[in-house]
Amino acid sequence: MYAFPPSSNTDIFFGGKLLRRWLICLHATVRRSQRRPSSSTPTVQLTLFLCASPSTGERERSGKRGKMRLKKHKRNRKVVRFYSTRYGFREPFKVLCDGTFLHHLVLNKLGSPQEVLSSLLSARTILFTTRCIISELKRLGESFSESLKGALSLTITKCEHPDRVSASSCIEAIVKDKNSDHFFVASQDADLRKKFREIPGVPAIYAIRNSMFLDQPSACHLQFVKTAEEERLHMKELEVDMIKEREKKRLADQAAADGTESLGDVTKGRGVRSMHTSWTFNQKDKSMFKRKRAKGPNPLSCKKKKNSKGPVAA
Known part of the structure; x- marks a missing residue:
C-alpha cells in the first residue's frame, strides 16, 4: 500500500x-x-x-473561547489600572513569587515565569523571591529541583528576620506595612491569598491548571481607597491650626497698624479712619475702576445738519 x-x-x-x-x-x-491470461x-x-x-458547533465553541479570552484580558487590564492609579504601582511591575507558584508552572509546562507574568499584566515585570523561599524549596527534595532552579534565576529581595522562616511568614512580613514596595504576590496558597485581601494594596496572582488569574480588588482595598480620597478632600487638624495662627497674627498686626494711624489722625485734628476688615485680606472699600457712563455719539459718524435758510444774496 x-x-x-x-x-x-x-x-x-x-x-x-x-x-x-x-x-x-x-x-x-x-x-x-490475479494473473489473467488476457492481461499481465x-x-x-x-x-x-x-x-x-469544521462543524457549526466547533466554530461556535472557538468563538466563545475567543470572547472569554478578550473579556479576561480587559478585566486584568482594569485591575492593573486600578492599582496603578490608586496605590501608585509603576511599570516595570514587581512580582514576588513563592515556591508553590513556580512549581505549578513547572508541572503544567506553562513556560518561563517572566513570559507568563508579563503576558498576564500586559507590561514589563521584574520577578523576585526570598532566601526563605529558596531554603524551603531545597528542603522539599529532588521533586522540586526544577522549581528551585527557576527560583535561583530570580532577583532575591531582602527579608528582615535573622532566622529562616516559612515562605508564607516571610511574604507576610514583606507586605504587611501596606505593601510599601508595591509587590504583586504570585502564590498558590489559598489561605495566604485570603490574608492579602485584608491588607490594602496587595494584589494576588494565582493559576488554575493552564490559566493565569489576577485577583480582583477586595472590599477592604476599595474602602481604603475611598477613605483616602475623603481625607484628601478635607484639611487636616495641623493645617487648620496653622491657618488659625496665621489669622491671629494678621489681626494683631492690623490692630497695631490701626492704633498707630489713629494716633496720627488725632494729632493732626482729623477723624479716625475706619478700615474694613474681612476674610478677603484687605479689600478696598471702593472699587478700583470707575464705572463707565454712556457717552454721546461719534461726531464723525453723524450726518451734517442742513442749513434751513437759503443762500445769502451778495
Whole structure:
C-alpha cells in the first residue's frame, strides 16, 4: 500500500472573504490482480477522501473561547489600572513569587515565569523571591529541583528576620506595612491569598491548571481607597491650626497698624479712619475702576445738519 503525501492547507481570498480550501487526501492502493491470461498489467485502485470543514458547533465553541479570552484580558487590564492609579504601582511591575507558584508552572509546562507574568499584566515585570523561599524549596527534595532552579534565576529581595522562616511568614512580613514596595504576590496558597485581601494594596496572582488569574480588588482595598480620597478632600487638624495662627497674627498686626494711624489722625485734628476688615485680606472699600457712563455719539459718524435758510444774496 502506498499513500501520496496530503496536500497542505492553503488560504485563498474569494469575494473579500477568507476561505479555507478543503484538505484533499489522495490515497492510492496498488494491488496486483490475479494473473489473467488476457492481461499481465497490475490493476491500480484510487480512493479519494474529502475531509469536511469544521462543524457549526466547533466554530461556535472557538468563538466563545475567543470572547472569554478578550473579556479576561480587559478585566486584568482594569485591575492593573486600578492599582496603578490608586496605590501608585509603576511599570516595570514587581512580582514576588513563592515556591508553590513556580512549581505549578513547572508541572503544567506553562513556560518561563517572566513570559507568563508579563503576558498576564500586559507590561514589563521584574520577578523576585526570598532566601526563605529558596531554603524551603531545597528542603522539599529532588521533586522540586526544577522549581528551585527557576527560583535561583530570580532577583532575591531582602527579608528582615535573622532566622529562616516559612515562605508564607516571610511574604507576610514583606507586605504587611501596606505593601510599601508595591509587590504583586504570585502564590498558590489559598489561605495566604485570603490574608492579602485584608491588607490594602496587595494584589494576588494565582493559576488554575493552564490559566493565569489576577485577583480582583477586595472590599477592604476599595474602602481604603475611598477613605483616602475623603481625607484628601478635607484639611487636616495641623493645617487648620496653622491657618488659625496665621489669622491671629494678621489681626494683631492690623490692630497695631490701626492704633498707630489713629494716633496720627488725632494729632493732626482729623477723624479716625475706619478700615474694613474681612476674610478677603484687605479689600478696598471702593472699587478700583470707575464705572463707565454712556457717552454721546461719534461726531464723525453723524450726518451734517442742513442749513434751513437759503443762500445769502451778495
